[in-house]
Amino acid sequence: MAETQPKSRPQIAVAPSELEALRWDALFGNDHDVELEIGCGKAGFLLRRAQAHPELNFLGIEWANEFYRFAVDRFERWGVPNGRIVRTDASQFIRSQCPRESLSALHVYHPDPWPKTRHHKRRLFQPAFVEAAVACLKPGARWAVQSDHAEYFEIIACLLRAHPQLEEIPFADPDFGVEADESLRTNFEIKYVREGRSIHRIAMRRRLTAT
Numbered sequence: 001m002a003e004t005q006p007k008s009r010p011q012i013a014v015a016p017s018e019l020e021a022l023r024w025d026a027l028f029g030n031d032h033d034v035e036l037e038i039g040c041g042k043a044g045f046l047l048r049r050a051q052a053h054p055e056l057n058f059l060g061i062e063w064a065n066e067f068y069r070f071a072v073d074r075f076e077r078w079g080v081p082n083g084r085i086v087r088t089d090a091s092q093f094i095r096s097q098c099p100r101e102s103l104s105a106l107h108v109y110h111p112d113p114w115p116k117t118r119h120h121k122r123r124l125f126q127p128a129f130v131e132a133a134v135a136c137l138k139p140g141a142r143w144a145v146q147s148d149h150a151e152y153f154e155i156i157a158c159l160l161r162a163h164p165q166l167e168e169i170p171f172a173d174p175d176f177g178v179e180a181d182e183s184l185r186t187n188f189e190i191k192y193v194r195e196g197r198s199i200h201r202i203a204m205r206r207r208l209t210a211t
């Protein structure tokens, strides 16, 4: 009787060097659409979404080593083959490594607010970041942002609404798998909701034609 080969497991952890001259089909071994989560933390959201959508590919970027390792371990333990995690600076990745017009969705949930004025320059959402991120979206792609920090959220919403290639769409989107008022259940969202904080959300779509 022929021996069955053990099914080889994909490598979940991506080395930052693999992001040079990145090709999504080479990274995932298929040409499925790719969704990116910036600052995925422990990847509670990313893991559930990847499990629910095996027809899509998911990359989570996380800078903090402890969360990065936790996220990799989670994907490996659950045997979710369509997710990859990399430890790198998402801002740098978006500006110079992410292939242009290649993402079908971008998720940014609870970006660090850096509340002190002198630290605002560390915030992810800056005009140059938004410009580069829009260029990474395919026409028609969705960009969803959620924050518990009202002041930072207003700045983010202004930046996104002011971009000529973005149009606002409802956050709840059954086609996208988000029902009205449904929690995304990111790790920070769960914690902040328990503390009674309000959650602010916005979703944008890259226009199909340039304006």
Ligand SMILES: C[S@@+](CC[C@H](N)C(=O)[O-])C[C@H]1O[C@@H](n2cnc3c(N)ncnc32)[C@H](O)[C@@H]1O
Pocket (backbone or CB within 6 Å): 038, 039, 040, 041, 042, 061, 062, 063, 064, 067, 088, 089, 090, 091, 108, 109, 110, 111, 112, 124, 186, 187, 188, 189
């Ligand atoms: C407040 S936590 C939110 C984590 C997760 N999105 C959630 O909602 O549970 C923000 C995360 O973004 C990560 N982060 C912040 N700046 C980053 C950057 N430039 N590149 C990659 N990750 C970043 C932090 O390490 C942290 O884990």
